[in-house]
Amino acid sequence: MKWNEHHTDKAVVTLDRVSKKFGQRVILNELSLALYEQENLVILGKSGAGKSVLIKCLVGLIRPDSGRITILGKDITQLSEEELNATRLQVGFSFQSSALYDSMTIFENLAFPIRRTNSIISESEIETRVNERLEEVGLLHTKDQLPSELSGGMKKRIGIARTLILNPKIMLYDEPTAGLDPETASDINDLILQVQKKHHTSSIIITHDLSCAHATGDRIIGLFDGYNKIEGDYETLKNNPPPELISFFNYAQN
Numbered sequence: 001m002k003w004n005e006h007h008t009d010k011a012v013v014t015l016d017r018v019s020k021k022f023g024q025r026v027i028l029n030e031l032s033l034a035l036y037e038q039e040n041l042v043i044l045g046k047s048g049a050g051k052s053v054l055i056k057c058l059v060g061l062i063r064p065d066s067g068r069i070t071i072l073g074k075d076i077t078q079l080s081e082e083e084l085n086a087t088r089l090q091v092g093f094s095f096q097s098s099a100l101y102d103s104m105t106i107f108e109n110l111a112f113p114i115r116r117t118n119s120i121i122s123e124s125e126i127e128t129r130v131n132e133r134l135e136e137v138g139l140l141h142t143k144d145q146l147p148s149e150l151s152g153g154m155k156k157r158i159g160i161a162r163t164l165i166l167n168p169k170i171m172l173y174d175e176p177t178a179g180l181d182p183e184t185a186s187d188i189n190d191l192i193l194q195v196q197k198k199h200h201t202s203s204i205i206i207t208h209d210l211s212c213a214h215a216t217g218d219r220i221i222g223l224f225d226g227y228n229k230i231e232g233d234y235e236t237l238k239n240n241p242p243p244e245l246i247s248f249f250n251y252a253q254n
C-alpha cells in the first residue's frame with residue numbers, strides 16, 4: 001500500500017498539536033499525526049528527539065502539556081483512570097528494553113498479563129494462549145527457561161509475544177532492533193510484518209534504524225525539532241532526502 005493512499009482510511013490514533021516540555025526544554029512541539037488502520041507507521045528520529053516521550057504520551061504514562069490524543073476514537077487526555085485502563089488494553093506496548101520479569105519463566109512472563117486482567121480464565125486456556133504465542137515467535141521450546149538464559153534477539157521476540165497476548169488492536173514498538181546484529185534485526189523486522197499480517201494490527205514503530213524503517217514501514221514520519229517535519233515512503237525519501245535525513249542515508253550505505 002502506498003502511504004498517500006492511507007488518507008482515505010480510518011485513523012486509529014491521532015495526535016493533534018501535542019506539546020510537551022521538560023523545564024524549558026521543548027520535546028514535542030505541536031506535533032500532529034495519524035496512524036491509519038492496519039498500517040505500519042515508522043517514526044524516525046535521532047537519539048533524544050522525543051520518540052520515547054511520544055510513545056509514553058500515547059499510553060498515558062506521560063501527560064502532554066497541551067494538545068489532543070485520540071486512540072480508537074477516544075480522547076485519552078479526557079478519560080477517567082478506569083476508561084484509560086480499558087483503552088490501554090487495546091494498545092500493546094513493546095518496550096525499548098524487553099522488560100521481562102527476570103525471576104519468572106518465559107511461560108509465566110506471558111501468562112502474567114492474562115492473569116492480571118482475567119481472574120476467571122482456566123489454567124488450560126492460559127496454557128493454550130501462551131503456547132500459541134510462543135509458537136508464533138518460534139520459541140515454544142524456551143517456555144521453562146528464565147529470561148537470563150536467552151539471547152537479546154530471543155528476549156525481543158518474547159517481549160513481542162507478550163505484548164500480543166491480550167490481542168491488542170494497536171502495537172507500539174520502541175526501538176525494536178536496538179542493540180541487535182543485522183541478521184537478528186532483520187528477523188525482528190520480519191516478525192513485525194508477520195504480526196501485522198496475522199493480527200491485522202495497526203502499528204507505530206519508533207526507530208533510528210533506517211533498515212528497520214525500510215523493512216517495516218508503509219509510511220515514514222521524521223520527528224525533528226519536536227514535530228512531524230518529514231513524511232513519505234522510503235523510496236521517496238531516499239531519492240530526494242531532506243537535509244535531516246542525509247546522515248541517516250549516508251550511514252546506512254557504509
Ligand SMILES: Nc1ncnc2c1ncn2[C@@H]1O[C@H](COP(=O)(O)OP(=O)(O)OP(=O)(O)O)[C@@H](O)[C@H]1O
Nearest residue numbers: 022027045046047048049050051052053054175208
Ligand atoms: N521524565 C523526564 N524528565 C525530564 N526529561 C526527560 C524525561 N523523559 C525524557 N526526557 C528528555 O526528553 C528528551 C527526549 O527523550 P526520549 O527518551 O524521548 O528520546 P528518544 O528519541 O527516545 O531517544 P533514543 O533514541 O535515545 O531512545 C531527552 O532529552 C530526555 O532527556
Ligand SMILES: [Mg+2]
Nearest residue numbers: 051052096175
Ligand atoms: Mg527512546
